[in-house]
Amino acid sequence: GYSSAASDVYKRQEFFRSMEMKGIYAAMVTAFQEDGSLDERGIREIVRHNIDHCGVKGLFVGGTMGERYKMSTAAMKELYHIVADETAGKVDLVANISALAFEEVLELGACAKEKGYSRVAMIAPIFHGYNSEEIVDYYIYIADHISIPLMIYVIPSFSKVDFTESMLVRLLKHPNIVGLKFTHNDYYLLDRVRVKCPDAILFTGFDDILYHALLMGTDGAIGGTFNLTGRLAKKLYDAVQDKDYKTALKYQRNINDVEDMLNATGLFPTLKAALQIMGVQCGELKKPNALITEAQREQGRKIVEYLERIGG
Helix, strand or coil, X not given: CCCHHHXXXXXXXXXXXXXXXXXXXXXXXXXXXXXXXECHHHHHHHHHHHHHHCCCCEEEECCCCCCHHHCCHHHHHHHHHHHHHHHCCCCEEEEECCCCCHHHHHHHHHHHHHCCCCEEEEECCCCCCCCHHHHHHHHHHHHHCCCCCEEEEECHHHHCCCCCHHHHHHHHCCCCEEEEEECCCCHHHHHHHHHXXXXXXXXXXXXXXXXXXXXXXXXXXXXXXXXXXXXXXXXXXXXXHCCCHHHHHHHHHHHHHHHHHHHHHCHHHHHHHHHHHCCCCCCCCCCCCCCCCHHHHHHHHHHHHHHHHHCC
């Protein structure tokens, strides 16, 4: 059963599920200063770039691309505040509340709710190798103890947690677990979840298969490369809605060209290098990552030239 302490959440179940979440969301990078603290000016520039240049529908804050697991809970809460203040309600906001300690997860969930975020997402508990029942029970516990809709952040390449169909379907029956951020390449699993949970919010987290995911009935994508390719992703999304699949596939291949260039010299540092070339002061990756190399900066220049050439 579910906790009676969360009964107010269940009363708002239909309201939560009726809140539209569709389209392209950028998993925004985070700007840091040399000492590892947040760079507020840089974060605000990243927000404006994603809204004004990339045209995204929403922002995913403090995710994998945002270097969450290098940040303290206090820094995450500060990040939520800066982003919410800069967006001023212009776009939808989803917060990653993943943390090693459950008390911190709850604290981050409360903060996101207070700052006006529409939903939160959580990666499965990591490091100790929990069994499937422990993972399901943990999600239910968190969902019972926060008053904001929760999404399951499926990312086995980082978490090393493989969700089964039965686990996901069971969790999506919980009235406060509303969907998935599915950063996984098992699209048979995603299809089965869509069939069995037709009302769930399903977002792909892999930018390179956005076209295919949309054809399978997902609602949109949350992607890190959308900090650069958000315009292309939006055009792709709109083309699929118009059933112009030839055009949509063209944009997917443009996005994948950028992905190839990013991966050739290192996804995370090259993406930040490209943003800097575009005039966005996003800073370096936080330690323990190394500084951006000259080769990565040169690749960033090539990416920006490519995007300018194709209207991205």
